[in-house]
Amino acid sequence: DIQMTQSPSSLSASVGDRVTITCRASQNISKYLNWYQQKPAKAPKLLIYAASSLQSGVPSRFSGSGSGTDFTLTISSLQPEDFATYYCQQTYTIPDTFGQGAKLEIK
């Protein structure tokens, strides 16, 4: 199975900050990397698909980049509603696998 490693696992930031979360795959996954946001007791929400495509309805402050093994999710200016846990997921090879999550907390 392809292992997905996110860093950092947790981070504190302030409203207005620029934040970057990294996801590394244990082997080449081309562009098949998705990002999800999950708030407590809620279902995950798709933010970015195929590494860099913004899901409809998601604010443009969210962006994704990368290919191969290294990917990033960037939030350009944190808003109060962005404090949540973020997961990357590879779908290049079955089984689809998720990173362990990155918890973004208010500083």
Add this chain to the structure above:
Amino acid sequence: QVQLVQSGAEVKKPGASVKVSCKASGYTFTAYYIHWVRQAPGQGLEWMGWINPKSGVTNSAQKFQGRVTMTRDTSMSTAYVELSSLRSDDTAVYYCARGWHEYGDHGRGWMDSWGRGTLVTVSS
């Protein structure tokens, strides 16, 4: 709008089976895959598998093979996942999600709409 409505919480004893349903509305049920993802308390997301509602073809993580059955009823636009031989570490919220695959049954896609989840508790 797209909606996935899941069945209610379940409490099961070790060794039993559980079947969770996921009723889709707001789109053509057979045009998208249905994935199943679970999340143990305080833990991350774990992909279980998917079903192609049009053909009934399924694919699941090796970890669950032999214990998981994914089915669908196209007349009711509903997908089901059944997990057998339950253990305490199967206690989790089980989510269904609509999936789009660039390569059909070879996957490579994303999950764009999710159900609210079904809590399955396994306890003696």
